[in-house]
Amino acid sequence: MARLRIVTLGVVSLLLVACGPGGSTTAPSSPASAAPTQAASLAPVETVEPTQDACAPESLATTTAGTLTIGTDNPAFPPYFEGREGGNSQPWDPEWGDPTTGAGFESATAYAIAEQLGFTGDQVVWIQNGFNRSFAPGEKDFDFFINQVTFNPERAENADLSDGYYFGNQTVVVMEDSEFAGATTLTELQAAELGAQVGTTSFATIEDVIQTTQAAAVYNSTADAITAMRNDQIDGIVVDLPTADFITNVQVPRSVIVGQIGEAAGAQPEHFSLVLELDSPLTDCVNAAIAALAADGTLDALVNEWLPFSSVPELQP
Amino acid sequence: MIGSGPADSGSIPPVAIGRRSRILPAPEDRRGIVIAIVSTVVVFSVLGYAIVSSAGWPRVQQSFFDPETFDESLPRVTAAFWVNVQLFLLAEVLVLVLGLVLAVLRSLPGAALAPIRLLATAYVDLFRALPGILVVSMLGFGIPALDIEGVPNDEFFWALVALTLLYSAYVSEVYRAGIDSIHPSQAAAARSLGLSQLQAMRFVVLPQAVRRVVPPLLNDFIGLQKDTALVSVLGVVEVFRAAQIRQAATFNNTPYVITAVIFILLTIPMARLVDWLVRREQRRASAVAR
Numbered sequence: 277m278a279r280l281r282i283v284t285l286g287v288v289s290l291l292l293v294a295c296g297p298g299g300s301t302t303a304p305s306s307p308a309s310a311a312p313t314q315a316a317s318l319a320p321v322e323t324v325e326p327t328q329d330a331c332a333p334e335s336l337a338t339t340t341a342g343t344l345t346i347g348t349d350n351p352a353f354p355p356y357f358e359g360r361e362g363g364n365s366q367p368w369d370p371e372w373g374d375p376t377t378g379a380g381f382e383s384a385t386a387y388a389i390a391e392q393l394g395f396t397g398d399q400v401v402w403i404q405n406g407f408n409r410s411f412a413p414g415e416k417d418f419d420f421f422i423n424q425v426t427f428n429p430e431r432a433e434n435a436d437l438s439d440g441y442y443f444g445n446q447t448v449v450v451m452e453d454s455e456f457a458g459a460t461t462l463t464e465l466q467a468a469e470l471g472a473q474v475g476t477t478s479f480a481t482i483e484d485v486i487q488t489t490q491a492a493a494v495y496n497s498t499a500d501a502i503t504a505m506r507n508d509q510i511d512g513i514v515v516d517l518p519t520a521d522f523i524t525n526v527q528v529p530r531s532v533i534v535g536q537i538g539e540a541a542g543a544q545p546e547h548f549s550l551v552l553e554l555d556s557p558l559t560d561c562v563n564a565a566i567a568a569l570a571a572d573g574t575l576d577a578l579v580n581e582w583l584p585f586s587s588v589p590e591l592q593p
Numbered sequence: 594m595i596g597s598g599p600a601d602s603g604s605i606p607p608v609a610i611g612r613r614s615r616i617l618p619a620p621e622d623r624r625g626i627v628i629a630i631v632s633t634v635v636v637f638s639v640l641g642y643a644i645v646s647s648a649g650w651p652r653v654q655q656s657f658f659d660p661e662t663f664d665e666s667l668p669r670v671t672a673a674f675w676v677n678v679q680l681f682l683l684a685e686v687l688v689l690v691l692g693l694v695l696a697v698l699r700s701l702p703g704a705a706l707a708p709i710r711l712l713a714t715a716y717v718d719l720f721r722a723l724p725g726i727l728v729v730s731m732l733g734f735g736i737p738a739l740d741i742e743g744v745p746n747d748e749f750f751w752a753l754v755a756l757t758l759l760y761s762a763y764v765s766e767v768y769r770a771g772i773d774s775i776h777p778s779q780a781a782a783a784r785s786l787g788l789s790q791l792q793a794m795r796f797v798v799l800p801q802a803v804r805r806v807v808p809p810l811l812n813d814f815i816g817l818q819k820d821t822a823l824v825s826v827l828g829v830v831e832v833f834r835a836a837q838i839r840q841a842a843t844f845n846n847t848p849y850v851i852t853a854v855i856f857i858l859l860t861i862p863m864a865r866l867v868d869w870l871v872r873r874e875q876r877r878a879s880a881v882a883r
Contacts, residue, residue: 503734503738504748509828510828
């Protein structure tokens, strides 16, 4: 038996060691590779005060010089990304949104930020990038990523998160014949079995804010959570307000928003952030662009144009 | 268990295939054993030093072996493993029964039973061809969507069904190999004693066949244990998903390492058991031959 134990331990430690180098190839690369780019980009302007010029397209150290590369998840969903009439461009899912149109809240916002930075529409390139991968540690293929990423401090440790371009809450969505459809308080919802996508703030809301008595059901994607709700496998799902609006109005007939979980329910106010590589030289410029768009009313106009929600009641504690 | 005891006393050392460890030299070879141990210690020390002293090691350690994340994740991850245990214990019983039925159906003689053999063959071909994640998703999300009266929509239930369908296809092939390995004279002899076709199968062929295929059956059991993680796609928080939730919350991979260790601790004793069973079978076979 002693021999067996030694062999077992040996194999376990070997396997653990085998895991190591795999992680090391990706993990440490980000600071190492980000530093030289940053230094190179700052070098010419080092003597000058970092003024507006530092954010001009020619001095911005973008992934591809002269181009702003923006990432989002595929499929990209309305109302953040609207489809293209006559068919979406490759590689965007033909059923849903095409970010290259400039139509839809996040597509329009991304182009507004690009314009504010000094890029024309032709200088913007979109690439697809998975949601959870966007804010995982490591080097990025995009200059910024826009896909309803809610700010949270843990995410901000591994990637730069911009200032908010949209402020909204989590909501609970159920089928209209559900016993929870009429709930007005979180207490009533505690008996429900709720689902969410793994790694999202929606999932954290179920555990930390609603504190359901049943464990949350956790899915690979929001689409899977919706399927489970339609199948009556769970009572409802938690998603952010614009997504809930799209689900209840377009995707899932006979589904309803129970309410939003805001400050009344003790939830932290939330905002969507762009994701950039950790310590990206672009972050300050992007934040300045967002501030300018907020100051001149562009962001409010975009929200009113693309996210005109009927007032959803706030759930009480 | 690795490396059996001293050879049978007195007699000429038999050619004992499979009786000894393939890792260490024969027990009589004292010098060989010493060399093996010294060389193992040296190689492992050098490897260990090379890894720990490499530039990336602190990051690897922080990312995969973080004590704080370990303490915080361990209870949640191990508690979730209970779901996997229930799933594979239930599935294994169903798989052993369904796999055997399929194998017997495929081995049935007689021209009139051709459609049965055809159906059983088609079943095995189908479920061996399909990826597990596809069958789990298709049944677990697909069947409840039909909203048929009386059909359960429980995700655990459908994961159990999916794993049973998949693994019974593999296991039936293992059984069939065992049945085919029993010499036809055995069945013929049983028939000549007046046993019916089914009785010959039940009392003569199967007892020998099943004993022969226990090691590959356990092999499939290990595969099944690992594939219980597929139930996570249906929203069930089992061990992998519990680890993923912690990983997504902390961006630290220690919860994944915990999950890996849990599966390893479960699988390695099983692998050693298979080795032991194989050696025992070989000993028995050679004993009969002598």
